[in-house]
Amino acid sequence: MEILVKPLVTEKMTDQSERFNRYGFVVDRRASKPEIKKAVEALYNVTVESVNTMVYGGKAKSRYTKGGIISGKTASYKKAVVTLVEGDSIDFYSNI
Amino acid sequence: MNITRENIDNVNAVINIAIEKADYAKQVEDVLKDYRQKASIPGFRPGKAPKGLIQKKFGMGVLVEEVNKLLSQNLSKYLVDEKLPILGEPLPNEERQAAIDWEKDEDFTFTFDVALAPEISVALDKRNKFKYYKIAVSDEMIGQQEEMAASQLGQNVPAEVAKEDSSVRGNFVQLDAEGNEVEGGIAPEGVLLAVDKIKDEEVKNAFVGCKKDDVIIFDPVKAFDNRHEVGHMLNISHEQADELNSEFRFTVTEILQFEKAELNEELFKQLYGEDTEVKTIEDFRAKIKEDLANSLVYSSEHKFALDTRDALVEKVAMELPEEFLKRWLIAVNKELTVEQVENEFDSFILDLKWQLIKDSISKENEIKVTPEEADEFAKRLALAQFQQYGMYDVPEEQLESFAKMMMDKPEEQERIYKKVHEDKVIALVKEKVTLDEEEVSQDEFNKMMQ
Numbered sequence: 001m002e003i004l005v006k007p008l009v010t011e012k013m014t015d016q017s018e019r020f021n022r023y024g025f026v027v028d029r030r031a032s033k034p035e036i037k038k039a040v041e042a043l044y045n046v047t048v049e050s051v052n053t054m055v056y057g058g059k060a061k062s063r064y065t066k067g068g069i070i071s072g073k074t075a076s077y078k079k080a081v082v083t084l085v086e087g088d089s090i091d092f093y094s095n096i
Numbered sequence: 097m098n099i100t101r102e103n104i105d106n107v108n109a110v111i112n113i114a115i116e117k118a119d120y121a122k123q124v125e126d127v128l129k130d131y132r133q134k135a136s137i138p139g140f141r142p143g144k145a146p147k148g149l150i151q152k153k154f155g156m157g158v159l160v161e162e163v164n165k166l167l168s169q170n171l172s173k174y175l176v177d178e179k180l181p182i183l184g185e186p187l188p189n190e191e192r193q194a195a196i197d198w199e200k201d202e203d204f205t206f207t208f209d210v211a212l213a214p215e216i217s218v219a220l221d222k223r224n225k226f227k228y229y230k231i232a233v234s235d236e237m238i239g240q241q242e243e244m245a246a247s248q249l250g251q252n253v254p255a256e257v258a259k260e261d262s263s264v265r266g267n268f269v270q271l272d273a274e275g276n277e278v279e280g281g282i283a284p285e286g287v288l289l290a291v292d293k294i295k296d297e298e299v300k301n302a303f304v305g306c307k308k309d310d311v312i313i314f315d316p317v318k319a320f321d322n323r324h325e326v327g328h329m330l331n332i333s334h335e336q337a338d339e340l341n342s343e344f345r346f347t348v349t350e351i352l353q354f355e356k357a358e359l360n361e362e363l364f365k366q367l368y369g370e371d372t373e374v375k376t377i378e379d380f381r382a383k384i385k386e387d388l389a390n391s392l393v394y395s396s397e398h399k400f401a402l403d404t405r406d407a408l409v410e411k412v413a414m415e416l417p418e419e420f421l422k423r424w425l426i427a428v429n430k431e432l433t434v435e436q437v438e439n440e441f442d443s444f445i446l447d448l449k450w451q452l453i454k455d456s457i458s459k460e461n462e463i464k465v466t467p468e469e470a471d472e473f474a475k476r477l478a479l480a481q482f483q484q485y486g487m488y489d490v491p492e493e494q495l496e497s498f499a500k501m502m503m504d505k506p507e508e509q510e511r512i513y514k515k516v517h518e519d520k521v522i523a524l525v526k527e528k529v530t531l532d533e534e535e536v537s538q539d540e541f542n543k544m545m546q
Binding site: 089 | 140147
């Protein structure tokens with residue numbers, strides 16, 4: 001099981017990183033807070049203060065086309081907001 | 097920030113500047129913040145790009161820029177604060193400067209070489225003897241001036257008989273091979289010929305002694321030996337003049353003899369204005385002598401200035417950081433090659449020495465140029481320029497505005513200040529040393545100036 005799926009790069013998260021030193025990730029549905037903490041600490045070489053998680057349910061989406069109504073659903077995912085101890089930071093752009 | 101200086105010898109020193117992170121961090125941060133507000137990065141709305149991305153993109157450039165700014169500010173501040181008399185500008189030390197890794201290093205150390213002006217003292221007292229050449233105003237020079245004034249205001253007067261230095265006015269008529277008038281040929285009227293300009297002796301002799309209404313037949317091309325001149329004289333085109341090959345009949349209508357003006361009161365009034373005090377020929381000669389002496393004083397002063405410069409440069413021994421100066425010259429003037437610098441180095445050193453001597457003299461004697469003095473000099477310069485064009489009576493306001501125009505140009509202003517300063521230094525030297533005056537003639541003087 002790969003715990004960290006991808007980082008969340010949004011204006012909301014950018015703001016949070018700068019103000020509260022919090023970074024957001026999409027994580028595996030089954031991952032627990034301690035596991036996420038360990039994974040972030042290992043990957044980015046930082047110390048995690050706390051982890052908050054939330055599960056976003058998938059939304060039903062439908063589209064009207066010539067061939068009738070197509071309906072579907074976006075995937076649900078688990079989001080983790082990781083707060084780092086003061087002084088640590090994560091640079092998502094280091095490999096650009 | 098830590099600036100230290102090591103003196104290598106009397107004229108060379110090394111300045112070390114250590115810049116730490118704390119010195120530049122705030123400035124870099126501020127600049128990056130500013131960039132963040134303005135930079136438009138694909139994928140982000142303006143002002144919303146993450147800090148890390150901005151840092152990655154512009155961080156190093158900003159860092160280099162800020163550190164350089166800090167460096168130059170502090171270096172010049174240090175030089176001013178310490179009152180270091182440096183020559184040229186500081187140059188990076190090529191041997192001791194450690195390589196800089198802008199990405200990883202946080203503290204930077206820069207090493208600069210500076211050249212220090214040697215301490216000199218210029219002893220000026222009455223024991224020093226300097227030659228001062230006065231140019232004697234000879235009678236010959238006065239005579240020349242007199243002659244010049246007379247011929248300048250001279251006039252052509254009608255005469256009966258032409259002499260060798262007369263001018264003859266008359267009408268030309270072109271003739272064909274048989275000596276008959278060419279119908280519709282070249283026939284200019286009222287042409288003025290100078291007899292002494294005629295090259296052909298035979299034609300010349302024909303003109304000498306001619307009277308009004310005399311007729312002379314000659315070939316102008318042969319007589320003047322210059323087709324171009326003949327073309328102008330006969331008022332024909334150059335092409336026509338080039339093909340001209342015929343005789344002309346010249347009928348004399350007027351003979352003019354140039355006469356020099358008489359040296360009398362009227363002439364003096366013309367020369368010096370209505371209310372002049374010059375009344376007699378003796379007055380006139382005295383006036384010429386005075387004017388000449390005045391103008392020659394400038395030459396004497398100029399020679400004295402040059403001599404003083406040479407003498408002082410030779411007399412005052414000083415040690416100069418030549419290696420550094422060569423390096424600096426090459427660094428400053430990119431277009432100069434090493435050989436050029438080598439060739440011109442001697443004259444550069446001479447100028448530099450003279451500059452240092454001047455500075456030393458003016459420091460010791462507190463010579464300063466006030467704006468009023470500079471203005472005064474600018475006005476004199478303006479007047480001299482007007483006089484070159486023959487305007488002797490220039491209104492004060494015009495001079496002032498002209499002088500102001502000159503002073504408004506920074507480079508011109510600097511030149512004027514420099515000149516006034518040098519003049520003052522020279523005047524001081526002249527005052528302090530013993531002058532060994534010697535009167536020489538103009539010729540001897542000219543020979544010396546060569």
